[in-house]
Amino acid sequence: MNKAPERSTELYNRALAVSPGGVHSPVRAFGQSGGNPLFIQSAQGSTLTDVDGNTYTDFCMAFGPLILGHNDPAVAAAAHAALDDGWSYGTAEPWSLELAELIRARIPWAEKIRFVNSGTEAVMSALRLARAATERNRVLKFAGCYHGHTDAMLIEAGSGLAGVAGSAGVTPGVADDTLVAPLDDFDQLHHAFDLYGHELAAAIIEPMPANHGLLPQSDEFLAELRLLSHRHGTRLIFDEVISGFRAGFGGCAERFAIEPDIVTWGKVIGGGFPVGAYAGSSDLMQHIAPEGDVYQAGTLSANPVAMRAGLATLRRLRDGSVYEHLERLGRLLEAGIAGITGINITRVDSAFWLWPGSDEEPPRSPSDIDAAVAERFPEFHSHLLDAGIYLPPSPWETCFLAASHQPDDITKLLTAVGSFKF
Ligand SMILES: *Cc1c(COP(=O)(O)O)cnc(C)c1O
Numbered sequence: 001m002n003k004a005p006e007r008s009t010e011l012y013n014r015a016l017a018v019s020p021g022g023v024h025s026p027v028r029a030f031g032q033s034g035g036n037p038l039f040i041q042s043a044q045g046s047t048l049t050d051v052d053g054n055t056y057t058d059f060c061m062a063f064g065p066l067i068l069g070h071n072d073p074a075v076a077a078a079a080h081a082a083l084d085d086g087w088s089y090g091t092a093e094p095w096s097l098e099l100a101e102l103i104r105a106r107i108p109w110a111e112k113i114r115f116v117n118s119g120t121e122a123v124m125s126a127l128r129l130a131r132a133a134t135e136r137n138r139v140l141k142f143a144g145c146y147h148g149h150t151d152a153m154l155i156e157a158g159s160g161l162a163g164v165a166g167s168a169g170v171t172p173g174v175a176d177d178t179l180v181a182p183l184d185d186f187d188q189l190h191h192a193f194d195l196y197g198h199e200l201a202a203a204i205i206e207p208m209p210a211n212h213g214l215l216p217q218s219d220e221f222l223a224e225l226r227l228l229s230h231r232h233g234t235r236l237i238f239d240e241v242i243s244g245f246r247a248g249f250g251g252c253a254e255r256f257a258i259e260p261d262i263v264t265w266g267k268v269i270g271g272g273f274p275v276g277a278y279a280g281s282s283d284l285m286q287h288i289a290p291e292g293d294v295y296q297a298g299t300l301s302a303n304p305v306a307m308r309a310g311l312a313t314l315r316r317l318r319d320g321s322v323y324e325h326l327e328r329l330g331r332l333l334e335a336g337i338a339g340i341t342g343i344n345i346t347r348v349d350s351a352f353w354l355w356p357g358s359d360e361e362p363p364r365s366p367s368d369i370d371a372a373v374a375e376r377f378p379e380f381h382s383h384l385l386d387a388g389i390y391l392p393p394s395p396w397e398t399c400f401l402a403a404s405h406q407p408d409d410i411t412k413l414l415t416a417v418g419s420f421k422f
Pocket of ligand 1: 118119120121123146147239241242266267276
């Protein structure tokens with residue numbers, strides 16, 4: 001049994017005085033799970049240890065980047081080696097080249113790649129590129145997909161397809177350029193392209209939406225989006241910041257055999273260090289400076305520590321054995337949850353989402369989700385914390401399996417879930 005996180009509470013109270021909400025990214029504040037955020041001192045394998053000395057089996061895995069688990073020896077060795085060589089040159093270096101070549105060898109349509117520092121930056125740059133290449137302004141997104149915090153993507157569905165600002169500080173002008181359609185709705189998809197297709201620079205989607213629960217899309221819906229984008233001269237952006245190198249090495253593009261015009265990556269690609277990337281055909285990517293006139297830059301872009309950690313991560317993933325291990329764990333988890341009344345699981349590869357109810361069809365769109373899903377989450381989350389399990393502190397965040405997890409970790413999770421009174 002863990003002891004009360006007194007030192008975490010003390011640090012949190014200090015943090016409240018010096019940072020908004022005491023945190024540096026909102027979901028970390030435990031606002032949706034109740035209680036105070038845990039301050040983590042260290043992590044190893046599948047385990048987090050907080051500043052009070054409590055340990056937790058981690059199924060958040062830093063919200064996705066750590067597909068190999070915490071402090072993976074190969075990634076750690078790569079990062080240490082990078083530090084020994086000095087960690088920032090502000091020049092060209094070999095590591096980003098190797099990483100780009102490794103990716104392109106497996107994902108040949110991603111002919112040219114540009115590294116940035118976050119998923120948000122990757123999306124922001126992909127949108128600019130699509131706008132430049134098409135000389136159009138508007139973009140289409142889907143309600144329930146998250147694409148980072150660039151203004152153009154902090155837009156929620158208004159009436160019809162019109163977008164409205166989803167955050168204070170986003171201007172009506174920006175909102176006006178972003179249209180929002182529902183996921184998994186063919187009629188609305190056709191409607192959007194019929195009305196606005198000629199104005200759309202880009203359509204952007206998470207092909208495996210994993211930021212509002214996990215909302216797997218049908219092959220047909222993604223194929224239709226590909227078809228309509230082609231037909232209207234709209235660039236299709238697959239935001240694979242979560243699914244890239246997780247839904248198999250080639251992500252959803254490979255899984256669904258659909259080539260987007262631009263792909264955005266993040267999370268796994270940096271092995272837990274700050275990296276994002278966007279990629280597409282040479283023809284399209286030639287618009288990017290210094291080759292073309294779309295400006296995009298970064299002081300710390302392709303930072304050698306992050307590049308070498310990313311390389312070590314993707315090298316481990318290349319032969320597929322990690323995915324096989326993750327799939328075995330995923331099946332074990334799925335079978336176990338099926339035997340517990342009161343809870344459903346939606347799983348795509350090593351991403352999973354637990355939601356209350358029994359034997360229901362997995363939702364494909366936020367409008368299919370019962371509003372009550374979030375109600376008992378705080379109780380559920382703290383029950384699991386007491387049992388030494390760390391889930392992301394929000395009912396809408398996806399959980400992740402990592403290579404470091406073992407069947408025992410799954411058993412521990414199942415026992416903890418099974419002892420909750422739904
Ligand atoms: C996490 C995420 C982003 C934003 O990435 P950051 O590195 O947090 O800026 C964008 N798109 C998707 C699909 C994500 O999951």
